[in-house]
Amino acid sequence: MHDMSEHAVHHHAPPTGFIRKYIFSLDHKVIGEQYYMLALVAVYIGLVLSWIMRIHLAWPNVAIHGLQFLSQTGAPGGILTPEYYLQLMTMHGTIMVFFVLTTAPFAGFGNYFLPIQVGAEDMPFPHINMTSFWVTFVGFCVAMAAFFVPQGPPLSGWTAYAPLSALGSVAGPGQGTGQVLWAVSIGIFCIGQLLGSLNFISTTLDMRCQGMSLMRLPLSVWAWFITSCIGLTAFAVLMPACILLILDHVAGTSFFVPSNLVVNDQIQPHAGGSTLLWQHLFWFFGHPEVYIAIVPAMGVVSHVLVTNLRRPLLSHRVIIYAMVSIAFLSYMVYGHHMFVSGMNPFSSIAFSFPTLAITIPATIIVLIWIGSLYGSKLRINTASLFALGFISMFVSGGISGFFLAQPSLDIMLHATYFVVGHFHLVMAVAALFGIFSGTYFWFSKVTGRMMNETLGKIHFWFTFAGAYCIFMPFHYLGMAGNVRRYQAFVDDFMAPLMPVHKFITIAALITGAAQLVFLYNLIHSRFWGPKAPQNPWEGTSLEWSIPSPPPFDNFGGKLPVVYHDPYQYGIESSTGDYVMQDSPEKIDTVRDER
Amino acid sequence: MAKLLAVTIVVIAIASAIPIVFHIWEAPVDISRHGPLIDEQMSETMVEAGICFLASQLVLGFFIWRYSNRPKAEKIKSFPGGARGLVAAAVIVVGLEVMALGAVGTRAWASIYFTPPAADAMQVQVQAGQFAFYFRYPGPDGKFGPIHPEQISEATENFFGLDTTHDADSKDDIVTAEMAVPINREIQLLMHSKDVGHSFFVRELRIQQDFVPGLDLSVHFTPTKIGRYEILCTQLCGLGHYNMKAYLDVLSQEDFDKWLKQQAALQ
Numbered sequence: 001m002h003d004m005s006e007h008a009v010h011h012h013a014p015p016t017g018f019i020r021k022y023i024f025s026l027d028h029k030v031i032g033e034q035y036y037m038l039a040l041v042a043v044y045i046g047l048v049l050s051w052i053m054r055i056h057l058a059w060p061n062v063a064i065h066g067l068q069f070l071s072q073t074g075a076p077g078g079i080l081t082p083e084y085y086l087q088l089m090t091m092h093g094t095i096m097v098f099f100v101l102t103t104a105p106f107a108g109f110g111n112y113f114l115p116i117q118v119g120a121e122d123m124p125f126p127h128i129n130m131t132s133f134w135v136t137f138v139g140f141c142v143a144m145a146a147f148f149v150p151q152g153p154p155l156s157g158w159t160a161y162a163p164l165s166a167l168g169s170v171a172g173p174g175q176g177t178g179q180v181l182w183a184v185s186i187g188i189f190c191i192g193q194l195l196g197s198l199n200f201i202s203t204t205l206d207m208r209c210q211g212m213s214l215m216r217l218p219l220s221v222w223a224w225f226i227t228s229c230i231g232l233t234a235f236a237v238l239m240p241a242c243i244l245l246i247l248d249h250v251a252g253t254s255f256f257v258p259s260n261l262v263v264n265d266q267i268q269p270h271a272g273g274s275t276l277l278w279q280h281l282f283w284f285f286g287h288p289e290v291y292i293a294i295v296p297a298m299g300v301v302s303h304v305l306v307t308n309l310r311r312p313l314l315s316h317r318v319i320i321y322a323m324v325s326i327a328f329l330s331y332m333v334y335g336h337h338m339f340v341s342g343m344n345p346f347s348s349i350a351f352s353f354p355t356l357a358i359t360i361p362a363t364i365i366v367l368i369w370i371g372s373l374y375g376s377k378l379r380i381n382t383a384s385l386f387a388l389g390f391i392s393m394f395v396s397g398g399i400s401g402f403f404l405a406q407p408s409l410d411i412m413l414h415a416t417y418f419v420v421g422h423f424h425l426v427m428a429v430a431a432l433f434g435i436f437s438g439t440y441f442w443f444s445k446v447t448g449r450m451m452n453e454t455l456g457k458i459h460f461w462f463t464f465a466g467a468y469c470i471f472m473p474f475h476y477l478g479m480a481g482n483v484r485r486y487q488a489f490v491d492d493f494m495a496p497l498m499p500v501h502k503f504i505t506i507a508a509l510i511t512g513a514a515q516l517v518f519l520y521n522l523i524h525s526r527f528w529g530p531k532a533p534q535n536p537w538e539g540t541s542l543e544w545s546i547p548s549p550p551p552f553d554n555f556g557g558k559l560p561v562v563y564h565d566p567y568q569y570g571i572e573s574s575t576g577d578y579v580m581q582d583s584p585e586k587i588d589t590v591r592d593e594r
Numbered sequence: 595m596a597k598l599l600a601v602t603i604v605v606i607a608i609a610s611a612i613p614i615v616f617h618i619w620e621a622p623v624d625i626s627r628h629g630p631l632i633d634e635q636m637s638e639t640m641v642e643a644g645i646c647f648l649a650s651q652l653v654l655g656f657f658i659w660r661y662s663n664r665p666k667a668e669k670i671k672s673f674p675g676g677a678r679g680l681v682a683a684a685v686i687v688v689g690l691e692v693m694a695l696g697a698v699g700t701r702a703w704a705s706i707y708f709t710p711p712a713a714d715a716m717q718v719q720v721q722a723g724q725f726a727f728y729f730r731y732p733g734p735d736g737k738f739g740p741i742h743p744e745q746i747s748e749a750t751e752n753f754f755g756l757d758t759t760h761d762a763d764s765k766d767d768i769v770t771a772e773m774a775v776p777i778n779r780e781i782q783l784l785m786h787s788k789d790v791g792h793s794f795f796v797r798e799l800r801i802q803q804d805f806v807p808g809l810d811l812s813v814h815f816t817p818t819k820i821g822r823y824e825i826l827c828t829q830l831c832g833l834g835h836y837n838m839k840a841y842l843d844v845l846s847q848e849d850f851d852k853w854l855k856q857q858a859a860l861q
Contacts, residue, residue, distance in 0.1 A: 161829070163791070262723070265746065265748055318681060342805075345707035349700055349703065356692050364685075380663065388599060399646055408706075412797070493797070
């Protein structure tokens with residue numbers, strides 16, 4: 001069967017000791033799992049922080065027992081102080097955006113499956129790959145350290161707008177050491193992502209097995225590849241921005257602080273900096289970051305969906321071109337975060353149109369997914385439920401972008417809960433649905449055991465309904481002018497909105513609790529789940545052609561040869577309604593419409 | 595399970611649209627001359643977004659219902675028109691429509707930012723600082739005295755850093771903690787921050803503009819309805835951000851003159 005296959009060249013020998021095997025491993029699969037585990041730890045910390053914030057917003061005088069042990073000054077008697085609310089909010093955003101939404105769908109799944117799906121035994125630079133994870137891990141530890149320094153973490157939000165973020169502790173609690181730790185952490189994180197991106201790009205371009213042309217790459221690989229290209233440029237801008245911010249703190253520079261600022265009746269010892277410079281540098285990274293989170297999820301969802309539709313997507317190429325278009329446009333739209341920032345108002349118009357234009361490739365992808373459902377033989381399992389849920393969430397969150405892309409409407413919606421609802425649905429929840437879909441889909445490949453489908457479906461229903469109950473009302477609050485980043489709603493018009501906040505908090509507590517079902521399922525199935533067959537979902541891509549879990553060098557010392565496009569479903573073959581990519585069996589190829 | 599998902603998606607889509615259709619939560623009545631353009635743009639965008647939202651969710655729900663768990667014997671079908679039709683739909687129906695909407699929407703933006711204030715617009719200066727707004731009126735001479743940052747002092751209540759001893763233009767400046775303006779008179783708001791980033795947001799005025807430390811910015815508007823409105827800070831500025839607010843009183847010209855005289859007496 002594999003008469004054309006070649007012997008693989010081993011770049012490194014299988015490790016033997018525990019430390020080389022599980023800690024400082026060069027194996028892309030172990031590194032992928034490490035990234036996933038890191039994201040898992042991070043997401044539950046982020047979840048607990050969101051619970052604390054939501055409880056405080058709905059019932060500001062209710063003590064959260066135990067919170068005082070995290071910070072005696074930040075939460076005396078278990079009740080958050082205004083500054084500690086902002087500090088937890090900053091850490092929630094930072095942890096979720098960087099260490100969950102970037103780490104799991106891109107670095108986690110990508111590390112594990114990209115080399116396998118392209119038919120490689122590993123990444124070309126395993127040491128760099130290992131370094132990328134451990135650098136990211138150090139970044140995470142530095143961020144966590146901010147909880148434990150005097151005055152705690154920064155309170156300037158995950159966007160760390162200058163000069164609040166650059167003036168030091170005079171600007172507020174946590175703005176000294178906490179803010180420096182934040183900038184160091186993110187700077188380190190950027191290095192990890194840059195190293196990872198280099199490996200992803202070179203693996204995709206140089207390590208493909210025989211027969212694996214670019215158009216035969218699964219959509220998940222395309223998504224990781226495109227994301228790497230975005231990451232390479234976006235993180236390369238954020239890292240120097242963080243260095244400049246650190247210098248403003250520790251070296252007396254004034255990159256982001258103009259002259260004559262007066263805090264506590266004292267003129268600050270800075271001159272000549274630009275506060276908008278930080279915003280430009282940050283959002284030049286920050287908007288592409290949205291796509292760093294969502295494009296891998298799009299790839300994973302496409303991959304899961306097509307396997308469960310039992311037919312190829314209406315067009316493989318169109319999805320690829322649309323994802324490339326999104327990546328390209330992602331650099332031209334960042335200014336929509338700055339419509340009311342004081343930037344030249346003509347620039348707002350210039351940034352508005354690419355923002356509106358990015359709707360087109362996003363709509364194309366959604367329509368191809370929905371159009372591919374037509375006439376399919378959709379199989380329902382937890383992975384496909386989350387993939388379908390992703391589409392629904394992505395549409396709901398994406399459509400509110402119509403509003404925020406227009407400067408004139410941003411006047412009313414900027415800095416309100418409308419924005420919070422928008423980005424949580426389109427970027428956070430949708431990406432999480434991609435992560436969940438990928439987890440239920442690939443768990444058996446990684447562990448050799450199946451996840452519990454009943455628990456998975458319970459997890460899905462609570463998460464799907466819960467996410468809507470939380471984030472749809474955010475939009476309504478925003479339309480009524482409810483401002484974000486407030487620790488209490490003391491303004492006259494916001495008092496009547498409190499019942500909505502209470503409803504959201506209850507929904508958040510229930511939805512969050514449902515994530516414990518997921519955690520239980522993950523851990524229990526890892527050790528006690530039923531043994532998984534090699535290809536439980538009858539997939540076609542290369543990961544399903546190897547044992548579960550895969551051997552150290554993926555393909556047993558040989559490299560596969562690919563004969564088919566990635567998603568040959570809905571055909572008649574010796575295996576059923578599909579043919580594996582590496583099967584030499586001749587079939588009437590189902591070519592997508594090109 | 596698939597049918598349940600289909601029904602859930604449809605129910606969620608319809609339930610999500612109900613508060614919008616019945617205007618349960620929405621922006622308060624506009625009190626500015628430029629506001630109707632923004633409100634109109636908001637309504638048009640809502641209609642378009644609503645149609646896209648409902649159509650896509652309902653079709654998604656219907657296809658999940660119709661095409662899940664089909665018998666093995668049934669054949670795979672392809673969407674009529676294939677990918678080409680859908681790409682065309684995305685480009686023409688959604689893309690051009692949304693771009694056109696954006697183009698129309700620039701009118702509202704232009705009315706605020708591309709149109710200079712009238713020559714006789716009344717100038718009011720606003721200074722944002724952790725965690726309060728202060729306002730300054732130029733007094734009878736119509737001129738603002740210069741700001742001396744080194745003289746800014748909360749302790750002595752010299753919020754703007756004015757030197758009334760040496761600067762003649764500062765002598766009659768009126769500094770207040772609340773903002774009052776006469777109705778139907780164009781106001782040019784001159785904005786600066788003394789410390790970090792802040793923002794000036796009055797929902798009813800349809801105005802939101804950040805303060806940028808190091809930059810002097812201005813916006814202009816014409817209030818059209820007498821009343822008392824909240825001015826909020828919407829740019830995260832520190833621990834007291836949630837509590838940084840002031841009031842805007844839109845008064846008749848007569849009441850405004852009276853108010854200004856009272857404030858002048860308090861200086």
